[in-house]
Structure formats: C-alpha cells, structure tokens
Amino acid sequence: MVRKNIFHIIRNLIIAFFGSTILVTLIYRFVPVYITPLMVIRCGQQIMNGEDLTLKHKWVPFEDISKHLPMAVIASEDNKFATHNGFDFQAIQQAVEDKEEGKKQRGASTISQQTAKNVFLWPESSWVRKGFEVYFTVLIEAVWSKERIMEVYLNSIEMGKGIYGAEATARNKFHTTAKELSRSQCALIAATLPNPIRFDSANPSRYILRRQGRILRLMQLMPKFPPAKRGK
Numbered sequence: 311m312v313r314k315n316i317f318h319i320i321r322n323l324i325i326a327f328f329g330s331t332i333l334v335t336l337i338y339r340f341v342p343v344y345i346t347p348l349m350v351i352r353c354g355q356q357i358m359n360g361e362d363l364t365l366k367h368k369w370v371p372f373e374d375i376s377k378h379l380p381m382a383v384i385a386s387e388d389n390k391f392a393t394h395n396g397f398d399f400q401a402i403q404q405a406v407e408d409k410e411e412g413k414k415q416r417g418a419s420t421i422s423q424q425t426a427k428n429v430f431l432w433p434e435s436s437w438v439r440k441g442f443e444v445y446f447t448v449l450i451e452a453v454w455s456k457e458r459i460m461e462v463y464l465n466s467i468e469m470g471k472g473i474y475g476a477e478a479t480a481r482n483k484f485h486t487t488a489k490e491l492s493r494s495q496c497a498l499i500a501a502t503l504p505n506p507i508r509f510d511s512a513n514p515s516r517y518i519l520r521r522q523g524r525i526l527r528l529m530q531l532m533p534k535f536p537p538a539k540r541g542k
Contacts, residue, residue, distance in 0.1 A: 331430075331446070335453050338429065338462065342369040346428050346466050349474060356472070364472030366482055372461040375476045376491035380460050380535045382500035383467075385528035386521070388421040391460075392535055396422040396451040397444075423447045425463040457536045464488075469499060469506050483512040497525040 349365060356363055384391050390398050398420050419427075426446035431439055450459055469479040476488035476499075484495050491499075495511070501521035502509035509518050 366478040367474040378493040378496040382496040386500035
C-alpha cells in the first residue's frame, strides 16, 4: 500500500512537472517575459549585501530592437544559432577536448541554452541545472521560433549590474532606445556578455574594444538574421 502511494505521488509529480513546464513555455511563446529567476536572485543578493535595490528592465518587441543587435550577439555568442537545433555539438566537443588538455575553457552554450537558463532556471552551474537546461532548450526549440527565442533572449539577458535586456541597456548605457542602437554600440554590448557585471559597454576597456572589433568583422560575414522573407 505504501509503495503504491509513493508511486502515485511520484507519477503525479512527474505529470505536474511536464504539464506545467509545457504550459508555461506555450504561454511565453506569446506573452512577454517580464521577470526571470535571475532577476529575483540578483535582487536578493543586493538586499543581502546591503546594496540599493536595482532592477532595470523593459520588454520591447523584436521589431523595436536594433537590427544590429541580433547580428552582434550571434557573432559573439553563437555563430550557428539560425541553423542548429538548440545545441552546438562541435563547440561542446571542442570544450571537452580543451578541458582534457588543460587549456582555457571556452563557453559552449548556445543562445537557445542561455535563453532557457535565463527564463526558467538559476545561474549557478551544476549537473542538475544542466539537465534541466537541456530539457528546457529542447522545449523552447520545439515550441518557439528562432525569432521568438532571440526576442526573449535580447529582453532577458543580463547586460549590466541590475540591467536586463536591450531597452534598459540602451537607455542606461547609451541614453537612447533599443531600436536606435548603432552597429558599434551593439557590438560593444555583445562584447561584454561573457561577464556583463565585470565589463561595462558604456566604458569599454581595451580588451572589450578588441572584442568589439572582432565582432564587427564577424557581423559582416554572418547571414542576416532574421532571414528576409520570400517575396520581399
């Protein structure tokens, strides 16, 4: 009897997990993501550290974001974003080989994976979180379009201390709007994404300026995103 009850509880928990996560993912296919776990965690950290509470975020639709910003983050973070199924297995294999050889580890997370982590999960790395990240990455790749994934990514990514998304970054770093960000400014933003708390796109170091130059060159070689629709 006890085993049967435990089985029912586990079964119901599994059904509830898959049902709720699929439902939320379907909702987020259409509804703006106004708050993420990372934003809540960062606010908690600020309170614990006795700092002023800072949360700057404003959702804007994809068409109100500079056309250069998707190109810049693809060039910087995920060259194969438009064509992969959520995972860059070549980059993952290279990261594994670099680790085995004792080389400096490089990031292998795609924009899809980063979006899944930002929207649904917590920032600290662990095998448990990685497992959930794989699940949510598969889910959003199945339910959302690439353009929607990019839209959510550009609206939820941490781009500075207490600053999230393209609109808040544009206003607080460059005193403009996300739509009016220049190609150069977009490349600067993308250059800081490996560590947006340490690096400031408004006051770039020499290292960030070098990264900006590489990103600008790559942007010239990347296929346009989103691809132009046929007949246009």
